[in-house]
Amino acid sequence: EDQVxxxxxxxxxxxxxxxxxxxxxxxxxLRGLFWYRQDPGKGPEFLFTLYSAGEEKEKERLKATLxxxxxxxxxTAPKPEDSATYLCAVQASFGNxxxxxxxxxxxxxxx
Amino acid sequence: xxxxxxxxxxxxxxxxxxVKIECRSLDFxxxxxxxYRQFPKQSLMLMATSNEGSKATYEQGVEKDKFLINHxxxxxxxxxxxxxxxxxxSFYICSxxxxxxxxxxxxxxxxxxxxx
Numbered sequence: 001e002d003q004v005x006x007x008x009x010x011x012x013x014x015x016x017x018x019x020x021x022x023x024x025x026x027x028x029x030l031r032g033l034f035w036y037r038q039d040p041g042k043g044p045e046f047l048f049t050l051y052s053a054g055e056e057k058e059k060e061r062l063k064a065t066l067x068x069x070x071x072x073x074x075x076t077a078p079k080p081e082d083s084a085t086y087l088c089a090v091q092a093s094f095g096n097x098x099x100x101x102x103x104x105x106x107x108x109x110x111x
Numbered sequence: 112x113x114x115x116x117x118x119x120x121x122x123x124x125x126x127x128x129x130v131k132i133e134c135r136s137l138d139f140x141x142x143x144x145x146x147y148r149q150f151p152k153q154s155l156m157l158m159a160t161s162n163e164g165s166k167a168t169y170e171q172g173v174e175k176d177k178f179l180i181n182h183x184x185x186x187x188x189x190x191x192x193x194x195x196x197x198x199x200x201s202f203y204i205c206s207x208x209x210x211x212x213x214x215x216x217x218x219x220x221x222x223x224x225x226x227x
Contacts, residue, residue, distance in 0.1 A: 031214060034215065041202075041221070041223070043204045043206075043218035043219050043221045044204070044218045045218070046113075046217055049214065087154065087155070089155075091214055096143075096168070097143065097145075097160075097208060097214055098160065099145075099157065099216060101155045103153065104154055
């Protein structure tokens with residue numbers, strides 16, 4: 001069974017204080033690993049897809065990396081508007097396009 | 112691009128009644144859409160995969176007779192919660208994949224269902 005574990009569960013940072021969020025996964029053949037941002041009461045917003053170990057993608061203050069067992073979402077010099085829950089999900093190579101989600105990291109950036 | 116909408120955004124219904132939630136892909140056609148539910152402070156749990164023109168595929172433990180899914184066109188899927196009970200109160204979110212060569216799911220804004 002595919003599993004995704006995210007840590008920490010919650011993270012409070014001062015504005016400008018860089019950090020990383022972790023996503024550990026086990027999957028029967030990885031098709032893709034996805035990062036989403038979710039604001040309270042809203043649907044997830046797509047951020048990145050990573051397909052193979054060693055791949056990196058960047059968007060503004062966010063950078064996602066992937067190894068064979070985990071992914072990191074690095075946030076550099078965060079701003080209060082980066083506060084949200086960040087979700088990680090995996091999609092297996094076999095079967096349909098089902099996503100298995102982790103429970104997320106609730107990030108709070110303090111001005 | 113890749114915008115998904117849901118209607119309604121919030122709905123309150125009485126126990127025993129049915130409620131329909133619509134999911135639309137606004138700027139692309141989606142042969143496959145997905146329905147998730149999310150409880151407070153928990154992650155998204157896939158309920159079913161909706162395929163245009165065919166029956167939905169339900170995840171283990173999801174009652175197909177209670178959660179009716181219809182994917183009648185390439186831009187619309189509906190989820191009907193039949194004979195709703197308070198335990199069905201949740202945040203329901205749909206997603207869709209734009210294009211045959213993409214695996215990325217784009218999500219709607221969600222529907223908050225409260226059953227009284």
